[in-house]
Amino acid sequence: MFAAILCRRTWLWLGAPSNASFGLGGIRKALAPASLLLAAAAFAQSTPTPPQAVSDPAKLKSQTVVDMQNFSIERLYTTRNIGGSTWSPDGKQVAFVTNISGRNNVWLVPADGGWPTQLTISDQRQTSPTWSPDGKWIAYASDYDGNEQWDIFAISPLTGELVNLTTSKEASEESPVWSPDSKSLAYTAKTKGGSSYEIDLMDFCTRRVRHLTKDTAAGVNNFGPIFSRDARFMVYTQADAGDRNSNIFLLELATGKATILTPHAGEQTFSAADISLDGKTLLLTSNAPNGYENVGLLDIATQKTTWLTNDKWEARAGSFSPDGSSLTWSANVEGNTNLYLYQVAGRRSELLPLPVGVNGLAGDPNPFSRDGSRLLYHHNGPTAPNDLWSYDLKSKATQQLTHALVGGLRTADMVEPYLVHFPSRDGKWTISAFAYIPNNILRNAKFPAIVYIHGGPTGQFVNTFNRQIQYLVNQGYLVIAPNFRGSTGYGKDFMRANYRDEGGGDLNDIVDAAEWIAKSGFVDPKKLVSMGASYGGYLTMMAVTKYPDLWGAGVSIVPYVNWFTELSTEDPAIRAYDISIMGDPVENKALYEERSPINFIDRVKAPILLIAGGNDVRDPSNEAQQVADAIKKKGGVVQLKIYQGEGHQFSRIETQIDEMKAISDFLKVHVPSPGCGCSIYE
Numbered sequence: 001m002f003a004a005i006l007c008r009r010t011w012l013w014l015g016a017p018s019n020a021s022f023g024l025g026g027i028r029k030a031l032a033p034a035s036l037l038l039a040a041a042a043f044a045q046s047t048p049t050p051p052q053a054v055s056d057p058a059k060l061k062s063q064t065v066v067d068m069q070n071f072s073i074e075r076l077y078t079t080r081n082i083g084g085s086t087w088s089p090d091g092k093q094v095a096f097v098t099n100i101s102g103r104n105n106v107w108l109v110p111a112d113g114g115w116p117t118q119l120t121i122s123d124q125r126q127t128s129p130t131w132s133p134d135g136k137w138i139a140y141a142s143d144y145d146g147n148e149q150w151d152i153f154a155i156s157p158l159t160g161e162l163v164n165l166t167t168s169k170e171a172s173e174e175s176p177v178w179s180p181d182s183k184s185l186a187y188t189a190k191t192k193g194g195s196s197y198e199i200d201l202m203d204f205c206t207r208r209v210r211h212l213t214k215d216t217a218a219g220v221n222n223f224g225p226i227f228s229r230d231a232r233f234m235v236y237t238q239a240d241a242g243d244r245n246s247n248i249f250l251l252e253l254a255t256g257k258a259t260i261l262t263p264h265a266g267e268q269t270f271s272a273a274d275i276s277l278d279g280k281t282l283l284l285t286s287n288a289p290n291g292y293e294n295v296g297l298l299d300i301a302t303q304k305t306t307w308l309t310n311d312k313w314e315a316r317a318g319s320f321s322p323d324g325s326s327l328t329w330s331a332n333v334e335g336n337t338n339l340y341l342y343q344v345a346g347r348r349s350e351l352l353p354l355p356v357g358v359n360g361l362a363g364d365p366n367p368f369s370r371d372g373s374r375l376l377y378h379h380n381g382p383t384a385p386n387d388l389w390s391y392d393l394k395s396k397a398t399q400q401l402t403h404a405l406v407g408g409l410r411t412a413d414m415v416e417p418y419l420v421h422f423p424s425r426d427g428k429w430t431i432s433a434f435a436y437i438p439n440n441i442l443r444n445a446k447f448p449a450i451v452y453i454h455g456g457p458t459g460q461f462v463n464t465f466n467r468q469i470q471y472l473v474n475q476g477y478l479v480i481a482p483n484f485r486g487s488t489g490y491g492k493d494f495m496r497a498n499y500r501d502e503g504g505g506d507l508n509d510i511v512d513a514a515e516w517i518a519k520s521g522f523v524d525p526k527k528l529v530s531m532g533a534s535y536g537g538y539l540t541m542m543a544v545t546k547y548p549d550l551w552g553a554g555v556s557i558v559p560y561v562n563w564f565t566e567l568s569t570e571d572p573a574i575r576a577y578d579i580s581i582m583g584d585p586v587e588n589k590a591l592y593e594e595r596s597p598i599n600f601i602d603r604v605k606a607p608i609l610l611i612a613g614g615n616d617v618r619d620p621s622n623e624a625q626q627v628a629d630a631i632k633k634k635g636g637v638v639q640l641k642i643y644q645g646e647g648h649q650f651s652r653i654e655t656q657i658d659e660m661k662a663i664s665d666f667l668k669v670h671v672p673s674p675g676c677g678c679s680i681y682e
Helices: 467-474 505-518 535-546 563-569 572-582 589-594 597-603 622-633 653-670
Strands: 036-038 082-087 093-098 105-110 126-131 138-142 151-155 162-164 171-178 184-191 198-203 209-211 221-227 233-239 246-252 258-260 270-275 281-286 294-299 304-307 314-320 326-333 336-343 348-351 358-361 374-381 384-392 398-400 418-423 430-436 447-453 478-483 523-533 553-557 608-613 638-643
Touching: 082 374, 082 384, 093 126, 105 126, 126 171, 138 171, 151 171, 151 184, 171 221, 184 221, 198 221, 221 270, 233 270, 246 270, 270 314, 326 358, 336 374, 418 505, 430 505, 447 467, 447 505, 447 535, 467 478, 467 653, 478 505, 505 523, 505 535, 523 535, 535 553, 535 597, 553 653, 563 572, 563 589, 563 622, 597 622, 608 622, 608 653, 622 638, 638 653
Parallel strands: 036 304, 082 126, 294 314, 336 358, 447 478, 447 523, 523 553, 553 608, 608 638
Antiparallel strands: 082 093, 093 105, 126 138, 138 151, 151 162, 171 184, 184 198, 198 209, 221 233, 233 246, 246 258, 270 281, 281 294, 281 314, 294 304, 314 326, 326 336, 336 348, 358 374, 374 384, 384 398, 418 430, 430 478
């Protein structure tokens, strides 16, 4: 629903290492151990140049678009979602997840582009497809009506034969990884009542399961298993509940012996990305060098790391090429992501010439085709929905494989955001945000503005296509999406700045974003809207209770509002995360009470729209129900929609359309825009 990268309320579902880090802003940094070496020569990558940011709201402009098209919700939601992908071993096809049918199923497309064909047909959503090295099977994960109790399936791309490999209703298994000989599958697993993720290994023929990790301490998670090319060993990452501290382990598959590869002092994060062809070097991501995520090569024998980047932006390691001569990484600079190709022998990096937006490495487990000639990536921009592309490494030509923008929509009618900066009120931080100004509007102080709050809290709003926002600006609503303190993408200290302070300093950043956009000259200050999902839904409720006179309306999607009921009903792994941030709920009872918006519902003045999923295990629908009941009791204006058969993220297209209609109708009644053609409400 929301354009935010890995965060508190999504990272477990995605089954991928988290970018999240938490703690106290300004925490004393531990000295780097001697094993962390800087490259003798200059770093492979020059520091990325961030785009120019606007700091004066009066400089925001509305573009003139002749014969601008008004979007309908139905047409806008014909744009397709493109998810996880995987190369076929022969390089002739790509399997990927898409909702072309209205459900997130697995489809196939020729590697040179062409018409896609549907492989799986299911009412349930699917994720994490990965093709077996022998080409016979594609494994993926699927849950039931959004309940996040994932099972691993395998389907034959030749015959369509489907096998449910894991069938336990008391455990969730996700993120499958094939062994090099295609005889085994590794995956992460968690019991329904457990708070820790373990790594299991299943024999594909016998279905016999071996627990590679077990009895892990509560709230500690193991994830990201990677096989060596000869399958003698595996590396994986282990992180604490708040992901403040993590390590990489090497596990000998014959003996089960695990060895830590990244011993260190203090709180630092290390995550494994890939193993070199000869099994001697590990490609990794870590914030050890300077408090920002950077990319390094670890010599497994000596445990010494040579850093390839040393930037104060977030870089993430990718993969080695099949012959080991090159590797990849990505760099997130102010919400735009670039891709780099690095030549190992020459120690030279190349920025791939791709459009501005979020460019990500695709293909599980490797973005390179098996012959190493092409690189699979996805491009997502403010006016271009996520699509799969391939990059020919020799000719440097790109080939679009999927086409998400359909329905006769014109990119010329869409809005590209401004990158904006404003200071936090306590003077500690510069807050970055994206501001969307509708086309063809006047600077007459009559338009509503929405503060669009991402989830997490360690998410990040990035420069991608967002159906909700494009519809809202098309209807005459300004939107500002701030990356408040606690967001990822700006270093460890910034991410940890809301440690023991959720709903405090970050809420002030939300209010400052509203006041900043209100100074643009376009905005009616009585028509400010707070809107967000998950943690953004929580901050929305904090905003309308703590600053009741500021808002004309609030839209809170899958929120939590009562820390004590939330802790008693949410998934145990999320509970461990929450406690790691906010502290012990008994010792810190006063903080939990003060940061529970349900305790201040009597202050709410704005009309509120609440939206929840009936099967949400992260923020159960009872949280939204509490708010609706309390506001109705005091005679306030509130609407509540609970979508049964959906979880924390709504996956069915008809639900997404109905949700957007509910939001649109609510806003047009309570905070109408003169630019949306809604004069009957004025």
